Amino acid sequence: DPKGVWESLFHEEYAPIWHKRVKGYSIVGAHWKFGEHSWHGIPAVEDWFAANGKSLDPALPFFFVQHPHPKGTVYGDDAWSPDRGFATRALTPFPNAVAFSGHSHDSLTDERSIWQGAFTSVATASLRYGGRVDKYEQRQGLLMRVYDDHLTLVRRDFLHDASLGDDWV
Numbered sequence: 469d470p471k472g473v474w475e476s477l478f479h480e481e482y483a484p485i486w487h488k489r490v491k492g493y494s495i496v497g498a499h500w501k502f503g504e505h506s507w508h509g510i511p512a513v514e515d516w517f518a519a520n521g522k523s524l525d526p527a528l529p530f531f532f533v534q535h536p537h538p539k540g541t542v543y544g545d546d547a548w549s550p551d552r553g554f555a556t557r558a559l560t561p562f563p564n565a566v567a568f569s570g571h572s573h574d575s576l577t578d579e580r581s582i583w584q585g586a587f588t589s590v591a592t593a594s595l596r597y598g599g600r601v602d603k604y605e606q607r608q609g610l611l612m613r614v615y616d617d618h619l620t621l622v623r624r625d626f627l628h629d630a631s632l633g634d635d636w637v
Contacts, residue, residue, distance in 0.1 A: 562587055570594060
């Protein structure tokens, strides 16, 4: 019951695609949906961005989150079950978009975990397990710092409280 859980925890109406503003920055999220598009993204993101994209400040980055990786971005042809291109098509007109996804559970030591093209796409790894190496011991994630003129993504191994490499700026 995703709708019931969402409304119980956050005390707000559930929507398949949601938009919040935090300290002036927009965050747009597409809920992972069971059924036909469970592993392949949410088709409605294209309509949402067509209808609401003008409300996003082009002078600021905005952040998009969904479970599967946008097609043709992080890991390229090696991406495990990316969306069917819905998010990629929706975000392509927005060079200020930063998409976060995590479907593959690959390690953040793989430099293909970040992609910069028409927009920026970032894989988020997993706080539970990895997909290809040390499958049940990976506890990786990102800390993001937002500045007036850039973003910094700090790659961390939370299990060992260690850096996974240089920050992505």
